[in-house]
Amino acid sequence: MPYKLSATLKAHTSDVRALSTPTNELILSASRDSTAISWQRSSEDPQFKAELVLRAGSRYVNSVAYISPTPDAPKGYAVTGGQDCVINVFNLASPKDDPDFCLLGHLDNVCTLDVTPGGTIISGSWDKTARIWKNFSQVYELKGHQQSVWAVLGIDEEQYLTGSADKTIKLWQQHKLVQTFTGHQDAVRGLALLPDIGFASCSNDSEIRVWTFGGDVIYTLSGHTSFVYSLSVLPSGDIVSAGEDRSVRVWKDGDCSQTIVHPAISVWAVSTMPNGDIVSGCSDGVVRIFSESEERWATAEALEEYDAQVASQALPSQQVGDMKKSDLPGPEALNAPGKKSGEVKMIKNGEIVEAHQWDSANHTWQKIGDVVDAVGSGRKQLYQGKEYDYVFDVDIQDGVPPLKLPYNVSENPYNAAQKFLQSNDLPLTYIDEVVKFIEKNTAGVNIGTGGEEYVDPFTGASRYRAAPSAPAAAALQYVDPFTGASRYVASPDSRPTAPSQSYADPFTGASRYSGVPSASPPAPAAAKILPVPKLVTFKQANVTAMQGKLFQFDDALRHEISTSSLAMYPDEIKSLEESFAYLNLITTSPPSTPPKALTHTHVDAIISVLERWPPSQRFPVIDLSRLLIGFAPEAFSDPGVLDRFSESLFTAAEWSASWTEPIPKTRETNILLLLRTLANAFQEINQTDTTWLNRILETLAQAPYGVLSKTQRVAVATILFNVSCQGLRFPLGLQLRDQTLSLIAKILESETADAEAVYRALVALGNIAYTAKTSQSLSAVQTGEIAQCLRSLPTTFPDPRVKNVCTEIGELI
Incomplete structure (x- = not known):
């Protein structure tokens, strides 16, 4: 039976970058919306529901994996990694906002994760290393790749594979390099274990290779027309792949047996379930399930709607092959069957060029989109002697001629953005914003999207004006989501360091897990970690919920005669609303426009509210303080502001009151938030005021x-x-x-x-x-x-x- 749509899971608000499907009842997805979601279903309800939304970072979450159940975690653990450089571990049986464990060590985006059956975690990063974690402690740092490590795979508890943007794959025995596999012509993006054979790899070179562990290539699978991002293996041993050509492909006995086209620009991730279903994650933020089992297919109406979504896509002419419109046949050409699955045929239907793909499983031609910008479409623009579909004017500053951003819809937008930034000596950290700008202002997804009106990817203005200041150092640590090219920000110490590989949870303080079965082999000696230069902060939060709670308290005070005088004044409301707006923007990964900087007046408003409000209603205000000092340190830079702020926090938390137990729960909460706020007062690149810090330590004592x-x-x-x-x-x-x-x-x-x-x-x-x-x-x-x-x-x-x-x-x- 062919694979057909089974379910569509919508909850993410941005690209779904990674998936894990360990059982038929559980799907884990990670997204650029800074969350991971645990989707679950039961025998009573066969539909997957978003049971847990894990706040897995403050920036893009790019990887996810699963640790099997243990006595401490009967539902297992979700493991996530992303641009925060942190690996977070969540106990699925006792969900809470903050991770149960936090593994620190990587210096850049954690873009790939895998977990062995014994619970060993393997992580790969743009810092060019892979790391091995046992019992939530780092035991090995695998160093040898010349560029980002995009793919990792645990063969067993002591053997690991890593794939890199340096085009190589490396086999490791513990921390020792055993073999290097070469052959791919571009970045290696995915790895999958093939029992009794070896392993498979996929690459930006659009090919999939099947290898023996001895280094021999058994065969190469060709068919994808762009980057191949992800691989998985079906219970039957067949390979499933996903890539930038909008497709998931099923490979059987070395041939493509089915191509599943998606209504999205990129299919970032694919995973297979034990029952043989296929799960995909896409740039449209949707998780989709496809099944061979007719009983699990979606309704006829849902299948028709999905086909219509696919058919409505704008397909770049380069992807399907370029030819003159006058040479194309009419719809009658679809009467002849295709020769193999995935074969694409273009026809002319009136003035529209349509692309159809042969579906060998259903023995039909499936429309996969209208071809845009085929030769003869008549709307090309010249730039430097070449034809482009769009040439945008990009203003960088007043009085300077605008830069030209040329783009063809047949191009990968990331390639176009990277060329534009490099050719104009602009920081590559802006690549994601430029891609959003390109996608927003071209017809790259849906037919009919106008490209005439467009907005600045950074400021929202109609013409782009670059931010006046250089990007923050943290932003320089992630750049290209395709090749991993990045600017490395080294630690102050000249020798390589591994920042605190084995911290548990910097957010909740949950103690480290020690429930690994006794049968597991003893963990090797831990790698040295001192010195550890990377700060630990408490910046995760649900800003919307915090804002709602704070203004709920304000309304309650306002509508009681006895407390109405305590309610916020109009200028305080305005300042706090601006603070929340700032945080909502700055915690978006990355913000679509630079937020307006906060000043001491916003801090003063918080101080004023803290001085009036009752202790039981102060906690959302102190929690707001925690985020403000972490994300907007410039608001505290004026003389005396930090002193007044910290003094008001200690007062609000009743620090000087009697410490006789039991401490009231309200006070306990306020003290915890106070301490987390103080931890966030430290910045990576600025020296903390030593006089202020002396006073803080004296008070803590x-x-x-x-x-x-x-x-x-x-x-x-x-x-x-x-x-x-x-x-x-x-x-x-x-x-x-x-x-x-x-x-x-x-x-x-x-x-x-x-x-x-x-x-x-x-x-x-x-x-x-x-x-x-x-x-x-x-x-x-x-x-x-x-x-x-x-x-x-x-x-x-x-x-x-x-x-x-x-x-x-x-x-x-």
């Missing part, structure tokens, strides 16, 4: 550590860790360093239950010890106290991470 909750203790440890990261970049000064060491010692001496707080405090101590080797040496007393502490901690906390960091610190002192 006032709290009895044992009264703090687990999540609060982790937040305090995170603040100290971020102080130590600052010390790697800028001199802390002896007073500040000694204050930090005193608070670290307080944690290490007082903590008896939570390994995560101890681990973060230890890494902070390790960073300070590392810095002390070259400047501001530790005193003999401090060294002795540290040595004594290191001897006792591994006994109290048998967590391997604690032992490993203690060993590293011991070597440093």
Whole structure:
């Protein structure tokens, strides 16, 4: 039976970049909308529903994988990675907004993930490395590729494959390179295991290759007309592929047995289910399921609607082959059967050129779109002696002639955008915005989309005006979603570092998972991690929900006579609305237009509200503060603003009140948000005000550590860790360093239950010890106290991470 549409799953608001389909009842999808979704169905309801929306990052989420159930996670874990450079792990049995574990180490976009049956995680990144994680700790860093690692595959618990934009595939035994496979002519984008044969790979060269592990190419599958992004294997052993030519293709015995055309520009991901169904993820944000089983096919009306969507597409002439309209046959040519699946035939139906594809499974011609810009269409424009469908004027600044952006609808928009940016010496970090601009203003998807009116991809103006300032350093760490070409921002230390490979959760403080079955082989010795320069922040949030809660509280105050005087004033409402608008834009990945910068007046509005509102209603205001200081640090740059702000936060959280237990739940929540706000006050590229930081550490020292909750203790440890990261970049000064060491010692001496707080405090101590080797040496007393502490901690906390960091610190002192 042919594959036909079974279900259409809509919830994502941007491209679906990755899929995992471990069971017939579970689909995991990752998207550029900064979320991952767990779709589930049951025997009672055969339709997939979006059961969990995982806030998997603040930027694009580009990869997803699944860890099988364990005693701690009876539904398994979802693993995600993206432009935040972080691998987040979510327990599907106990969902919450923040990840259960957070694996740090990669320095750039985590674009691919895989998980072995034993729970080993393999990750690949634009930082040119792959990393192996066991028990949520990094054990190997695989270094050897010259460009981004776009594909990873776990063969077993100790053997791994990696594919790269350097056109090679590498086989690794633990951390040792065993073999390099060469043959692809462009970036390797996907890998799939073929039992009893070897493995398959796909590439931007539009080919799929099947290899033995000895390095021999058994055969090559040709048929895709553009980049091939993703591979999967059916239970039958047949290969399924997806790519930029809008299709999913099924390969049987070396031939394409069916081509499933999609109503989207790109089919980014494909995955197969145990029952043989195929799942695809596309640039239109839709997850689709296709089935060979007639009982699982969609209704006749849904199938007709899908065919109509496919038929309405505008198809670039280059994709189907160029010829003169006058030479094309009429509809009668469709009476003759095709020769093979996927064969494309163009016909002239009146003045419209139509493309039809032979569907050998159904023995029919399927219309796959109207061909745009076939030769003779008569609307080409000349630029530098060549014909283009569009030549846009792009203004970069007043008084400078506009730049020309030429584009043919037959081009891949990313290729056109990359050429435009490179030829005009513009940062490649703008590539996604330029692509959106091209797609918005051309007829690249639907017939009838006008290209005459267009807006600036950055400002929304009718003509593009570049942002006046250079991109932030963080933005330079991701560039080209096709080849992985990127600008690398190195850590301040000259030697390669692996930022904290084994942190659990910087957002909730959940302790690391230790429920791997005892039968699993012992994990190898962990790689060295010190120093760890990358800050840990608490920037994830549902901005819309936060805004709704805050204004709900304001309405409640306003409509009670006794509290109406506490409600926000008009200027405060305006400032907070502008703050939320800023956050909604800045947390979009990437924002369609640069948001208007916030100033001290927005901070003052928050301070004013905090001073009046009752403790039980302050938490959304403090939570807003947490995001504002993380995403808009410039609003706190004026003299005195940061001091007033932090003082109001401590007051709002009732920091100076009695610490007699039990602490009211309201106060506990406000204190937690206060601590997370302080952790977000640190910036990668700017030195924190040391006078302010001295006061903050003095105030934090006032709290009895044992009264703090687990999540609060982790937040305090995170603040100290971020102080130590600052010390790697800028001199802390002896007073500040000694204050930090005193608070670290307080944690290490007082903590008896939570390994995560101890681990973060230890890494902070390790960073300070590392810095002390070259400047501001530790005193003999401090060294002795540290040595004594290191001897006792591994006994109290048998967590391997604690032992490993203690060993590293011991070597440093």
